[in-house]
Amino acid sequence: MNMKIFVDTDADVRLAIRIRRDTVEKGRDIGVVLDQYSKFVKSAFDDFILPTKKYADIIIPRGGDNHVAIDLIVQHIRTKLGQHDLCKIYPNLYVIQSTFQIRGMHTLIRDSQTTKHDFVFYADRLIRLVVEHGLGHLPFTEKQVITPTGSVYTGVDFCKRLCGVSVIRSGESMENALRACCKGIKIGKILIHREGEDNGQQLIYEKLPQDISERHVLLLDPILGTGNTAVKAISLLIRKGVPESNIIFLNLISAPQGVHVVCKSFPRVKIVTSEIDIGLNEGFRVIPGMGEFGDRYFGTDDDDLQVVPPSQ
Template identity: 80%
Template sequence: MLSFFTDAFDTEQLLECMGQLKRALPVNVPIYDFKNHRRCSERFRKVNASDVIILEGILVFHDQRVRNLMDMKIFVDTDADIRLARRIRRDTVERGRDVSSVLDQYGRFVKPAFDDFVLPSKKYADVIIPRGGDNHVAIDLIVQHIRTKLGMHDLCKVFRNVFVVQSTFQIRGMHTLIRDRDITTPDFVFYSDRLIRLVVEHGLGHLPFTEKQIITPTGSVYTGVDFCKKLCGVSIVRSGESMENALRACCKGIKIGKILIHRVGDNGQQLIYHKLPMDIDERHVLLLDPVLGTGNSANQAIDLLRRKGVAEERIIFLTLISAPEGIQCVCTRFPKLKLVTSEIDTGLSEEFRVIPGLGEYGDRYFGTDN
């Protein structure tokens, strides 16, 4: 039975078509004639490249190579009676079959194949939607997730120095918690720390490395990499201080400097205080600030680091959430630095606050909000 189903699919052509679409190239997809049970030799359906590609099929999770192409895998779980009713309606109206042949095919092939091959593939899904198209809550969540990914994708195409932590529903869940205005302070701190740790780990991955060989306890040689040694963190006071513990947990004994910038009016910034390592001009700098709004404070901090002799390409700006306006402001002025964030929000309000945002981050994290 497995060999029968494997031979029935042209997986190689599917992989070729998907590869072309992901490279933004149009493809001609073959058309199958369900009445005559064969592929049309002269007819094709042209599919143009798009930002979102939906690949649908009952056995689409069977081949690992196909699964690896997917950014999100969804299994729509529909009641068996509804599946049978839809099949009868479709096969009699669209494919010219009578009810008796449909039921015979369903009992002999379709249902056994579903139980043996389709249902077990459920384990590969990232999201399982019960009740199918009637589950509006699940569909809305998926739509919002795709819209967020598209926003990130567009900005990352414009600014090649912007890096967004790979979004998962675990990360989306933590963002949902810390953005909830009714969350308790301990929970806000706990889930913020988890997200910050992910951002820090991602940022460290952009540091230079050198190849290194070591001897394992088995006496074998292992060729790996050595961490960058000349490194320091700089937090923009006070919200940036919330990211220091995650940095210390990842980089033992790391030096951390401070920069305090005061907001003046709606759009002005004034440098008040700074304390930085004496040899900062020799180091790679991880600049810490959990919220990137207008980008004015970040630009002030980066300007200061540049005046202290830090090369622009040695600065990695780590932030939890970012407004598109802030990304444009920072990355246009400093195209050689790297900016790492866990999520890009919609934009700024008239009061220059990130929307949907998460409020006054420092007050919420340190428990000084009302």
Template identity: 85%
Template sequence: MYANNPLNEAPLCLFVADAFDTEQLLECMKQLISGQRVKIPIYDFKKHQRSSDSFRQVNASDVIILEGILVFHDQGVRDLMNMKIFVDTDADVRLARRIRRDTVERGRDINSVLEMYAKFVKPAFDDFVLPSKKYADVIIPRGGDNHVAIDLIVQHLRTKLGQHDLCKIYPNVYVIQSTFQIRGMHTLIRDTEISKHDFVFYSDRLIRLVVEHGLGHLPFTEKQVVTPTGSVYTGVDFCKKLCGVSIIRSGESMENALRACCKGIKIGKILIHRDGDNGKQLIYEKLPKDISERHVLLLDPVLATGNSANQAIELLIQKGVPESHIIFLNLISAPEGIHCVCKRFPSLKIVTSEIDVALNEEFRVIPGLGEFGDRYFGTDD
């Protein structure tokens, strides 16, 4: 998270290459992002030069705020930013804050502050800082007094921090928001004592939630309709070119939920025979002839090693389906499977309801829920 804050403009007397150490800024930011601590040089505003013997140590963090009036100027710096915020404050407020800061903290008299502001700071702001506003993702008017905007940003940060670590590594991985209802259903279907009837019932409920969430990642087009009151409602139209593909046989358990959400949807099949964990081979596929023109929801309730998923995805791509048009839906995922799929197919989306701890020596998901297909279809005797 990075921010641009033009509340306290620094003197912009010199616009020469040596005045901006962009290379060191980039190096420091890359080190922080990679989890390393850095030493930041300290600038002496009284002597107008960088201190040679003092540094400020900054530790790596989940949230990094880069503040400065010209942080949007360099594209290399902008490319490192997850969110760009421009805090827009009235010019009178900025001048008042500058006078207070320069006279109290930097030992300058009011006349010199006003002269510098009129000759350098204000023109520089208009010519260089204000135009960078176009790069901002969020513009906050009224600065720190805009509590509504600040609360929204704080909530966004809390949501991001609450994500699973893998979602931070792979932005194409989505875990549906956990609630006590979802946790309760997971508790039930993971219990070895649950009846087959209840296992199927609560699995179907969870699958429906995953499917609904997955459909939300499809492209939509704007559409206007006339309501029974004669009013015009502007909404969206569903993606028309869509199909499901289930990885036999566990994936077939997700087909009913998909049909319940998408009337008349075409569903293809892929069967991959297991011959050891690394020796999987495709033995059957039946897909819509025009699948290359469709967005595909790939269905498999458990993502374990990722080998079967990768082979199924590779087949879809060979059939002409763009990688970015594939959404892989499952109930639980192992971290190893997510790494395996996302590293090979970074444009594909994965939607799951929970990410489990790991795989064991037998390549089973832990804590997992056993052989899902056998439990769902009643062949787990």
């Protein structure tokens, strides 16, 4: 019942279809068909079918002849199935509900012609949505407060033992959104070096809160590709004493290969993403993807970098 569709056809068309079917296919007399229609079929439609129209998400006029409406619905269903197939396999995977706003922002940040300013602006908007969704998976306790009218409001109290950990450097783009949502939150850093074509990972640097084992951790990295970097980062957090179920991995886009790797390795780690892409190319890049996220967000690329020799 994710999508409720009412196919609306004019009464005269419905009657014509029934007459043609019953007389040709069932060999009934037209008088018998009309008598049955007036006594039973029409009243049953009015009593049981027509009232359901108000509950429909979509109403298709002109019935099966409305090919435009049907094609739109088919495409929408295919998109939904493609996005959420993995969610049926892995209950710890969460894809935020797609809207035209979200699709529009994805279109902008994936466009190679988008300026750095626009890329950062719309990437920040998407990151904020992902962070908000991720925070919704934290534990909470019921709490009652007194409103300015003197009334009692029963709500919830947020989890306070929380910290963020960003995977340098792309993950640092998500820190501002996390700070905007969680005032004064502690944020740790992990630097993992990628060797070759993502075949090996080497931990270079880590700076984490001393009491991280007692906190819920939001792991920040905008792209989940092969999953190797994520596995390395999550493994480090677990070695530091963080329970697997206390880790929420936040990213903007995920490749199915990376989802499989992380979910199979850590079935209790929650993954929150805004979109699942097609897969990886031969260079282990997410496709269609959005390019090197860190370079586009921070305005750097290989041509801009210069090697500065150490001072004598």
